[in-house]
Amino acid sequence: MVDFIPVHTAHIITMCPGGRPVAVMENLEEEKNIATVVSRFLEKRMLEKQDFITLIDNRDSPVVSASAGSTVRSLLKVRSVSETLSVFGNRIYVRGLIEFTNYCRNNCLYCGIRAGNTEAQRYRITEEQILNCCGEGYRLGFRTFVLQGGEDPFYTDEMIAGIVRSIKKTYSDCAVTLSVGEHEYETYRLWREAGADRYLLRQETADNGHYSRLHPSSMSPVHRKQCLENLKALGYQTGAGFMVGSPFQTTANIADDLLYLSGLGPEMIGIGPFIHHDKTPFRNEKDGSAELTLFLLSVLRIMFPRVLLPATTALGTIQNDGREQGVLYGANVIMPNLSPVGVRGKYLLYNNKICTGEEAAECSSCLQRRMNAIGYKIVVDRGDYMKEQN
Numbered sequence: 001m002v003d004f005i006p007v008h009t010a011h012i013i014t015m016c017p018g019g020r021p022v023a024v025m026e027n028l029e030e031e032k033n034i035a036t037v038v039s040r041f042l043e044k045r046m047l048e049k050q051d052f053i054t055l056i057d058n059r060d061s062p063v064v065s066a067s068a069g070s071t072v073r074s075l076l077k078v079r080s081v082s083e084t085l086s087v088f089g090n091r092i093y094v095r096g097l098i099e100f101t102n103y104c105r106n107n108c109l110y111c112g113i114r115a116g117n118t119e120a121q122r123y124r125i126t127e128e129q130i131l132n133c134c135g136e137g138y139r140l141g142f143r144t145f146v147l148q149g150g151e152d153p154f155y156t157d158e159m160i161a162g163i164v165r166s167i168k169k170t171y172s173d174c175a176v177t178l179s180v181g182e183h184e185y186e187t188y189r190l191w192r193e194a195g196a197d198r199y200l201l202r203q204e205t206a207d208n209g210h211y212s213r214l215h216p217s218s219m220s221p222v223h224r225k226q227c228l229e230n231l232k233a234l235g236y237q238t239g240a241g242f243m244v245g246s247p248f249q250t251t252a253n254i255a256d257d258l259l260y261l262s263g264l265g266p267e268m269i270g271i272g273p274f275i276h277h278d279k280t281p282f283r284n285e286k287d288g289s290a291e292l293t294l295f296l297l298s299v300l301r302i303m304f305p306r307v308l309l310p311a312t313t314a315l316g317t318i319q320n321d322g323r324e325q326g327v328l329y330g331a332n333v334i335m336p337n338l339s340p341v342g343v344r345g346k347y348l349l350y351n352n353k354i355c356t357g358e359e360a361a362e363c364s365s366c367l368q369r370r371m372n373a374i375g376y377k378i379v380v381d382r383g384d385y386m387k388e389q390n
């Protein structure tokens with residue numbers, strides 16, 4: 001394993017061969033520590049909590065390595081991309097996102113479609129409209145459809161199961177992903193038996209105290225984690241994840257999220273920057289950053305070489321080339337919007353969401369161009385999680 005020497009340390013060693021002042025000694029120790037942490041992470045793909053904090057907080061510190069001008073970030077980025085290329089090549093999977101309802105019984109403080117936002121224009125699309133979206137998506141080469149929505153009590157468990165069955169019947173070579181929040185084991189089982197292949201449910205934050213600052217007291221982090229366990233037990237390809245830079249989030253919280261994900265072993269991980277929404281209690285909160293999100297994508301790719309890792313719409317919203325950058329940091333999935341254009345602008349989780357105006361075909365060709373421009377190609381493939389062959 002390469003032993004990295006922090007740039008500053010090398011400099012200090014040549015400048016001060018003799019007795020160094022205490023402050024410099026401390027600096028030197030810290031820099032040695034960063035280099036050791038990076039080296040350990042690249043070797044073990046895992047760290048203890050305190051070391052994750054060191055890694056994240058020093059992401060832009062210089063480190064001496066074979067290539068000049070390296071930083072923690074650049075070293076991890078290079079490694080992450082090489083991991084991604086060796087598992088997936090330059091192939092990018094696409095998922096057609098169908099946002100079929102923006103009604104929600106919950107009141108998550110960050111979310112624009114929270115029940116308490118009386119100014120949201122609520123909509124539901126019909127099963128026929130959903131199937132039309134799939135038809136259009138299929139023609140465009142999509143082989144995964146993601147049904148996402150708020151927790152909308154209008155839909156009985158059986159209604160959702162019926163929609164899943166219809167899609168699977170018509171498009172038997174496609175995967176169906178559900179993302180409709182927290183439900184009981186039996187409900188998840190019904191949907192799984194109806195043919196749902198995957199489920200997205202971000203833990204949002206693994207820290208219970210932090211969770212309670214982002215959600216009303218009616219929502220429980222323990223229940224959310226139980227849902228994730230249940231989804232795994234039922235054989236769903238399960239997606240977890242968190243917002244980057246959500247209000248009150250500390251580096252220690254992020255470290256806990258990484259440790260939580262490591263214990264869960266999800267097949268998919270979704271992360272994106274928190275972006276404030278004007279009609280939520282977090283309207284005045286600071287947005288998360290693309291730079292930290294990108295760094296964490298590379299960390300996640302190194303921890304989970306085979307995980308399905310999207311460059312999210314939120315990342316593309318906070319930074320114009322966010323999705324391209326996401327891929328260049330180790331993401332391998334893009335989730336273009338297939339929802340009918342008439343409702344696109346109403347599924348607003350946060351301010352200034354991109355791609356709310358274009359037809360599906362336009363979105364699709366735009367993303368194809370963007371991926372081709374950075375040397376990647378979108379493929380026609382279900383893009384299932386590939387277990388390691390023993």
Ligand code: SAH
Pocket residue numbers: 110111112148149150151179180181182200201202204242243272273274275276277314349350
């Ligand atoms: N009701 C479903 C789907 C939620 S929307 C569920 O509970 O899983 C999908 C994701 O969007 C959420 O999990 C959350 O992480 C993200 N999101 C919500 N509001 C956001 C905001 N203001 N900024 C960035 N991401 C947000």
